[in-house]
Amino acid sequence: MAKGKVRRRARKILGEEPVALVWCEIHKPIPTPPKDLHRAAGKGRLKSRHHWLWYAGAVVFFFVVVPMILIGNLGRRHDQRPSGRSRGRSRDRDRGQDPANGLFDGDWNLTAGQLLLRWYGYSPSPKRLVMLTRDRIYVAASPRRRLAPTKADDFRTVMEFTLGQARIEGEAGQPRGYATFRLAFADGSWLEMGRLGEPEDADHFLRTVSG
The missing domain is CATH 2.30.29 (PH-domain like)
Structure with a gap:
């Protein structure tokens, strides 16, 4: 309370x-x-407005973590690209409706x-x-x-x-x-x-x- x-x-x-x-x-x-x-x-x-530590964490995430994820999953993402596009269009339609x-x-x-x-x-x-x-x-x-x-x-x-x-x-x-x-x-x-x-x-x- x-x-x-x-x-x-x-x-x-x-x-x-x-x-x-x-x-x-x-x-x-x-x-x-x-x-x-x-x-x-x-x-x-x-x-x-975020605290400066949030921005520091974001920089680390995008320049260190994201590249590692992209490299590790590049092949799998390539194989699933058609279904990914379909889901993306579905999400876009949902957002457009609301x-x-x-x-x-x-x-x-x-x-x-x-x-x-x-x-x-x-x-x-x-x-x-x-x-x-x-x-x-x-x-x-x-x-x-x-x-x-x-x-x-x-x-x-x-x-x-x-x-x-x-x-x-x-x-x-x-x-x-x-x-x-x-x-x-x-x-x-x-x-x-x-x-x-x-x-x-x-x-x-x-x-x-x-x-």
């Missing part, structure tokens, strides 16, 4: 005890938006799409803290790139919605590690969230929104 400092910070921001809260993330890559809409929204970053990648409703002009366009403008980290009160939904973020969700106490509210503007859609009893919920807006748009942090918080949050 979220540590005391997180809950104290939440109470300070909300002015009351939250009914439920949970750390979560956008658990799929943000699709590429139309260039004109991205430009109009300020051309914000659509990917998280350009939003199941992440949101697909309309960049509505609330969810506009939120995605500004997501990393609020924080370089993909993590967000969703807090519920009796009549509002709050989404908070930390200015840090890397944070421990159980201990972070520097988050601030970046979005606030009344229950007439947005609602949470989720089901209780989802498998740990795969649980998701939707932030659904009054204009019909929606955004799916996953990677829910802290099992006790996640279970309580989902029970609350599904009740």
